[in-house]
Amino acid sequence: MSLPRHVLREGNPGDAATAAFLCEASALAYLPGVEGTRAFAETLGLDARLFSADNTQAWLGTNDEHIVVAFRGTESPTSLDGLKDILLTDAMNLLVVPEGRLGHDLAAAGVGARFHKGFVDAIAAIWPTLVVAIEAEVKRRDRPVWVTGHSLGGALALLAAWLLQRRFIAVEEVCTFGAPMIGNGAARDAFNREFAGKIHRYVNGRDPVPKLPGLSLVANEFAHVDRERLLGPHPMTGLGDMLAAISRRAAGGVLAGTLIDDAWRGINDEVAMHFLDRYRELLRG
Numbered sequence: 001m002s003l004p005r006h007v008l009r010e011g012n013p014g015d016a017a018t019a020a021f022l023c024e025a026s027a028l029a030y031l032p033g034v035e036g037t038r039a040f041a042e043t044l045g046l047d048a049r050l051f052s053a054d055n056t057q058a059w060l061g062t063n064d065e066h067i068v069v070a071f072r073g074t075e076s077p078t079s080l081d082g083l084k085d086i087l088l089t090d091a092m093n094l095l096v097v098p099e100g101r102l103g104h105d106l107a108a109a110g111v112g113a114r115f116h117k118g119f120v121d122a123i124a125a126i127w128p129t130l131v132v133a134i135e136a137e138v139k140r141r142d143r144p145v146w147v148t149g150h151s152l153g154g155a156l157a158l159l160a161a162w163l164l165q166r167r168f169i170a171v172e173e174v175c176t177f178g179a180p181m182i183g184n185g186a187a188r189d190a191f192n193r194e195f196a197g198k199i200h201r202y203v204n205g206r207d208p209v210p211k212l213p214g215l216s217l218v219a220n221e222f223a224h225v226d227r228e229r230l231l232g233p234h235p236m237t238g239l240g241d242m243l244a245a246i247s248r249r250a251a252g253g254v255l256a257g258t259l260i261d262d263a264w265r266g267i268n269d270e271v272a273m274h275f276l277d278r279y280r281e282l283l284r285g
Contacts, residue, residue: 006020006021006024006043006044007021008021008022008065008066008068008144008146010144010172013172013173013197013198013200014197014200014227014229016283018146018173018175019175019200019202019229019283020280020283020284021044022068022070022146022148022173022175023148023150023175023177023202023276023279023280023283024043024044024280025040025044025046025059025061025068025070025148026070026071026073026148026149026150026153026154026175026177026276027150027276027280028040028043028044028048028059028070029057029058029059029070029071029072029073029149029150029153030072030073030276032050033050036048036050036059037049037050040059040061044061044068045063046061046062046063046066046068047061047062047063048060048061048062049061049133051126051129051130051133052126053125053126053129054122054125054126055122055125056071056072056122056123056125056126056156057071057072057126058070058071058072058126058130058153058156058160059072060130060133060134060137062137062143064141064143065143065144066143066144066146067134067137067138067143067144067145067146068145068146068147068148069130069134069145069146069147069148069157069160070147070148070149070153070157071147071148071149071152071153071154071156071157071160072149072153073149073150073151073152073153073154074151074152094116094117094118095114095115095116095117095183095184095222096114096115096117096120097113097114097115098115098120098124100124102120102123102124102127102163103120105162105163105166106120106159106162106163108166108190109162109183109186109187109190109191110186110189110190111186112184112186113183113184113186113187113190114183114184114186114187115159115182115183115184115187116155116180116181116182116183116213116222119152119155119156119159119182120159122152122156123156123159123160123163127160127163130160131163131164131167134164134169135167135169138169144172145164145169145170145171145172146171146172146173146174146175147160147161147164147171147173147174147175148174148175148176148177149176149177149179150176150177150178150179150276150279151177151178151179151180151209151274152179152180153176153179154176154177154178154179154180154201155176155179155180155181155182157174157175157176157179158174158176158179158182158191158199158225159182161174161195161199162191162194165194165195171195171198172198173198173199173200174195174198174199174200175200175202176199176200176201176202177202177276177279178202178203178204178207178209178210178274178276178279179201179209179210180209180210180212180213181210181212181213181222181223181224182222182225183222183223184221184222184223185221185223187223188223188224188225188226191225192225192226195225197227199225199226199227200227200229201224201225201226201227201228201229202229202231202279202283203228203229203230203231204231204232204273204274204278204279204282205230205231205232205233205273206232206233206273207273207274207278208271208273208274209274210224231279231282231283232273232278232282
């Protein structure tokens with residue numbers, strides 16, 4: 001087996017080599033079980049296991065030096081159905097105070113913090129099994145923990161990082177690629193305090209998905225956590241505003257099948273900016 005070409009660099013958040021490593025892990029997260037296990041080993045030198053619950057998947061990759069948690073994004077990131085998943089996950093863009101044990105952990109973000117219901121439901125499905133495996137790895141050998149994901153997977157990576165911190169598992173860095181927003185301004189402020197300098201949101205300037213969701217069903221607006229690392233040209237179109245409008249109409253119960261279909265025909269080039277292959281190219285410079 002050839003030596004992995006990618007490296008993780010501890011103690012230097014935002015390092016380009018680390019970003020490339022975690023971008024590759026995010027890409028491999030889309031692979032099925034046996035193929036993914038082989039690819040994580042050959043490409044990144046990680047012994048990886050796939051965890052799946054309902055429609056949420058994550059890979060836990062480990063070696064003697066690192067623990068990497070990589071969340072899979074939407075199952076069809078290059079299709080119309082994939083875009084609909086981002087817009088309409090579960091209860092779409094409803095901001096809520098989560099319930100139960102997981103809700104208790106997220107409530108630690110403070111009074112007024114609200115989170116995207118669809119993303120919370122998705123992480124809740126897989127978390128009980130995944131966190132037990134992560135805790136076992138940390139107990140077996142204490143190593144830096146890295147959390148990553150593309151698209152919807154990036155949103156789940158942010159929530160997972162918060163939940164790990166609540167379990168007293170320190171997160172070395174969170175890298176997301178083309179991730180949507182996960183909560184309101186109060187949630188953003190809590191994440192920024194908790195992970196100061198440790199979150200790096202890689203965004204292709206023309207990728208529409210990081211501009212989503214637009215508005216919640218209530219007055220609170222969604223907001224992005226720090227820190228954005230812009231790749232490629234600055235946004236050139238109003239595509240994000242258009243998709244946000246579609247999302248709001250969907251939340252109001254007026255989404256017609258032809259609404260997104262008609263919009264799709266005019267935005268294929270922009271949506272292609274969301275694909276991980278494009279992020280890989282931009283990271284290579």
